[in-house]
Amino acid sequence: MTVYFMDGQFVEKKHVAISIDDRGYYFGDGVYEVIKVYDGELFTSKEHIARLFESAAKIKLVIPYTEAQLLDIAQQLVISNSISVGHVYMQVTRGVSPRIHQFPDPAVSPMVTAYALSSARPVEVMENGVKVKSVVDFRWLRCDIKSLNLLANVMAKQEAVEAGCKEAVFVRDGFVTEGASTNMFGVKNGILYTHPANNLILNGITRQVVLRLSRELGIAVVEEPFTLEAAFAMDELFMTSTTLEVMPIIQLDDKTIGSGRPGEVTVQLQKAFTLQIPTVVAGS
Structure with a gap:
C-alpha cells in the first residue's frame, strides 16, 4: 500500500x-x-x-x-x-x-x-559519467523560484534525451546557467567554476553542499558565469542535483571533456559527498 x-x-x-x-x-x-x-x-x-x-x-x-x-x-x-x-x-x-x-x-x-x-543511487552512472547537450535558455527570469512552471525544462530535457544525452545544459546569451534539473560546474586548472546564485538559476541544495565541501577541501571556488566555449575547454565538468548527487559530464554536445573520464576534482567531491550520507548507504 x-x-x-x-x-x-x-x-x-x-x-x-x-x-x-x-x-x-x-x-x-x-x-x-x-x-x-x-x-x-x-x-x-x-x-x-x-x-x-x-x-x-x-x-x-x-x-x-x-x-x-x-x-x-x-x-x-x-x-x-x-x-x-x-x-x-x-x-x-x-x-x-x-x-x-x-x-x-x-x-x-x-x-x-x-x-x-x-529510488536507488545512480552509482554506476556516477562512476562512468554522462553526455549532455546545450540548449538555448529561453525560460523566464525567476529561475530562483522552484515553481511548478517547468514546460521549458521539459522541452529542453526531451531535446537532450532525443540526442542520446542525460541532461540539457541551458545557455543564455552565450553563458552556461544550469541544467534542466541540475546545477552545472566546471573545473579548470584545479579551480571550480559555477554560475552565481541569482535569479537565473535555482540555488540547488546539493549545489550548496558541494560548494561547502569544496571550500573545506581547499578547492578554490569562483562563482561567476562561464561561456559555452569555456565549458568545452574545461578540464572537468559535472552537475549536481538531489537525485544525481555529483554526476560527471564526459561529453558536451560533440566535444569530449578532459580525458573523457570523471576528473580528479569531481571524484574527490563525489567521495566527500558520500561521506555526508549515512554509512549503510555510503558503503553500498
Whole structure:
C-alpha cells in the first residue's frame, strides 16, 4: 500500500484525487521540493523545507503549515512507505478556485500534497559519467523560484534525451546557467567554476553542499558565469542535483571533456559527498 499526503490527511494512492480547478493544474501556480532519503533518513531536509518557504514567499503563497510540521509529514511518509533509499516529493499550490489568472478573492486554502518513493543511487552512472547537450535558455527570469512552471525544462530535457544525452545544459546569451534539473560546474586548472546564485538559476541544495565541501577541501571556488566555449575547454565538468548527487559530464554536445573520464576534482567531491550520507548507504 502506497501512502500519500493530501489536504491534511494521509491516504492510500487510490484515494488521491486532484481537482480540475486546482491552480497548480491550470497555471502551475505553486512550488515544490524533492528531499533525498538515505537509509531511511531525510537528507538536508531542513534546507529543502526552508527553500520551499522561500519559493512560496516569492509568489505570495502562504503555506498553511510550519517548517517543523512539513518535516514531520515527510518523515511519516518515509516510515509509512518503508523507504530506505529514495526521495520525498512535496508541492504546494495556491488551491482550488474557478479559472481566473489573478489570485482568488477571497483567498482559498492552499493545497499541500506529498509522497515518498524508493529510488536507488545512480552509482554506476556516477562512476562512468554522462553526455549532455546545450540548449538555448529561453525560460523566464525567476529561475530562483522552484515553481511548478517547468514546460521549458521539459522541452529542453526531451531535446537532450532525443540526442542520446542525460541532461540539457541551458545557455543564455552565450553563458552556461544550469541544467534542466541540475546545477552545472566546471573545473579548470584545479579551480571550480559555477554560475552565481541569482535569479537565473535555482540555488540547488546539493549545489550548496558541494560548494561547502569544496571550500573545506581547499578547492578554490569562483562563482561567476562561464561561456559555452569555456565549458568545452574545461578540464572537468559535472552537475549536481538531489537525485544525481555529483554526476560527471564526459561529453558536451560533440566535444569530449578532459580525458573523457570523471576528473580528479569531481571524484574527490563525489567521495566527500558520500561521506555526508549515512554509512549503510555510503558503503553500498
